[in-house]
Amino acid sequence: MVRATTAQGSRAPASPAAVGRSASRIGRVPWQALWIGLAVIWGSSFLLMKLGLEALHPMQIATLRIGIAAVTLLVLSAALRTRLPRDAGTWGLLAICSFFLTTLPFTAFVVAETRISSGLTGLANAFTPVATVLFALLLLPSDRLTTRKLVSVLLGFVGVVLIAQPWTTEQGPDLLGIAIAVLGAASYGVGWTLNRRLLGQREVPGLAHPTALMITGLPMSVLALLGWAAIDGSSPVALHGSAEALPLALVAVAVLGVVGTGVAYILQFEVVRAVGPTVAATVTYLIPVVAVTLGVVVLGEHVGPWQLAGAAIVIGAGVLVQAKPRVRPRRGSAPAASGS
Numbered sequence: 488m489v490r491a492t493t494a495q496g497s498r499a500p501a502s503p504a505a506v507g508r509s510a511s512r513i514g515r516v517p518w519q520a521l522w523i524g525l526a527v528i529w530g531s532s533f534l535l536m537k538l539g540l541e542a543l544h545p546m547q548i549a550t551l552r553i554g555i556a557a558v559t560l561l562v563l564s565a566a567l568r569t570r571l572p573r574d575a576g577t578w579g580l581l582a583i584c585s586f587f588l589t590t591l592p593f594t595a596f597v598v599a600e601t602r603i604s605s606g607l608t609g610l611a612n613a614f615t616p617v618a619t620v621l622f623a624l625l626l627l628p629s630d631r632l633t634t635r636k637l638v639s640v641l642l643g644f645v646g647v648v649l650i651a652q653p654w655t656t657e658q659g660p661d662l663l664g665i666a667i668a669v670l671g672a673a674s675y676g677v678g679w680t681l682n683r684r685l686l687g688q689r690e691v692p693g694l695a696h697p698t699a700l701m702i703t704g705l706p707m708s709v710l711a712l713l714g715w716a717a718i719d720g721s722s723p724v725a726l727h728g729s730a731e732a733l734p735l736a737l738v739a740v741a742v743l744g745v746v747g748t749g750v751a752y753i754l755q756f757e758v759v760r761a762v763g764p765t766v767a768a769t770v771t772y773l774i775p776v777v778a779v780t781l782g783v784v785v786l787g788e789h790v791g792p793w794q795l796a797g798a799a800i801v802i803g804a805g806v807l808v809q810a811k812p813r814v815r816p817r818r819g820s821a822p823a824a825s826g827s
Contacts, residue, residue, distance in 0.1 A: 518761035521754045525770045528751045530777025533605040533612075534785055535747075536597045538739035541732035545597040546715045547723070548740055550708040553589055555744025557701035560694060563749050569694045571702075580685040582703040587678030589704030590711065595671030602664030604788040609778020610650055610798040611668035616771055616805035617643030618676030626680050639808035642800055649797030660794070697752050772802045 539548045564571065572578055599608050621640050623630045651665040691699060716723040726733065758767040775798055782788035 516757075518758050521758050521761075522767070522770055523773075525751060525754050525758065526773035526777050528746055528754070529770070530609060530774040531781055532743055532747050533596070533600070533609040533778040534781040535739040535743040536608075537600050537605040537782075537786060539736045539743070540597065540600060540728070542726060542728035542730070542736035543733075543740070544715075544725075544727040545594060545601060546708075546712045547727070548597045548743075549590070549593040550705075550712045551740045552593055552744045552747075553701055553704050553708045555741055556748035557698070557705050559745045559749035560698040560701055560752070563753070564694050564698045567694060569692075569698070571695050571699055572689075572691055577686070577689050577691065578699070578703065580689070581691070581699045582707075583685065584678050584682045585700045585704040586707055587674045587681060588700055590707045592671040592674040592678075593708070594711065595667050595674060599664045599668035599671065602661040603668065604660075604782055604790070605786060606779035606782030606788050606790050607650070607660055607665070607794060608668045609775045609782070610790070610794055610801070611647070611665060612672050612778070613772070613775045613798055613801045613805060614643055614647055614669055614672040615675045616768075616808055617801065618673040619679050620676075620808045622673075622676045622680040623683070626677075627684055636808060639804045642804035642807070646797040646799075646801030646804060649800065650794050651797075652791075652793050693756070694752060697748065701748065772805060775802065 536548060543551075563569075572581070596608055596612070599611070617640055620636055621643075624632055624636065647665075647669055651660065651662055653662060712723050716725075728736070755767065758770075779788075779790050779795075779798075783790065
């Protein structure tokens with residue numbers, strides 16, 4: 488799923504005044520309820536992808552998801568009178584970021600689910616905050632390596648190894664499936680880092696940012712779908728599963744596009760407006776819990792103790808890497824006054 492930059496360590500998107508006025512009713516709902524709603528929406532995306540695979544090919548699911556999301560966000564942007572970027576340079580930079588924030592991760596996660604469970608894919612997605620810090624260190628000259636960041640990255644890799652269980656190929660999960668899911672999580676890290684570097688000085692506020700990402704991601708996804716169909720020698724609209732499962736698969740993908748983007752971004756704006764980006768980012772750590780729970784309850788999936796332990800370590804690494812370091816007051820300085 489595409490998350491707002493606040494959830495991945497880059498600067499928060501500015502929520503336009505129009506969003507605040509039109510979402511006044513949503514703003515009356517406690518932010519905790521909106522926060523839980525976000526976790527449920529984004530955590531359930533892994534279940535929805537699994538249901539889509541009953542009748543559709545992974546490339547079809549990724550393309551439909553981005554297309555439906557683009558239409559949904561365009562309608563919301565028009566209703567809220569959100570201005571999209573007007574210069575070609577900004578659109579070009581958005582397209583670069585979009586590849587890593589839409590086309591690649593959306594495809595990677597659904598391909599991974601052809602080999603591993605939806606819950607396990609959700610656990611691998613918890614690597615995103617750690618990957619964001621790792622690529623920020625590599626791509627952003629201003630970011631410095633600290634002990635906390637180094638420990639977080641190392642813990643993240645240890646957690647992924649525990650999830651994959653490479654020492655037991657017979658009982659452990661499919662290693663290629665885990666690798667593809669981790670690729671999707673790492674892709675978010677690259678995308679949000681590039682977003683900071685390439686778009687940090689350009690104004691793409693509010694819903695304009697995710698809308699532009701989906702618009703630029705759609706042609707890339709369509710080209711990938713056509714390329715796959717040409718290599719496979721099949722029609723890009725051919726059925727790839729049970730015809731009886733097609734209605735449910737289409738509904739699942741539609742919900743994935745409409746609710747997982749339009750509704751989720753409105754909720755995310757409200758949470759950020761209520762409690763700030765730091766608290767809003769903590770939703771990342773509840774998403775794997777929702778994904779695993781739905782996989783077990785709805786699909787009857789099984790997650791072993793090694794996977795749970797690895798996920799706990801990865802989530803802990805993400806919490807550690809986003810924790811603000813304590814600032815020690817200078818000797819002789821007056822204590823800060825507390826305000827009401």
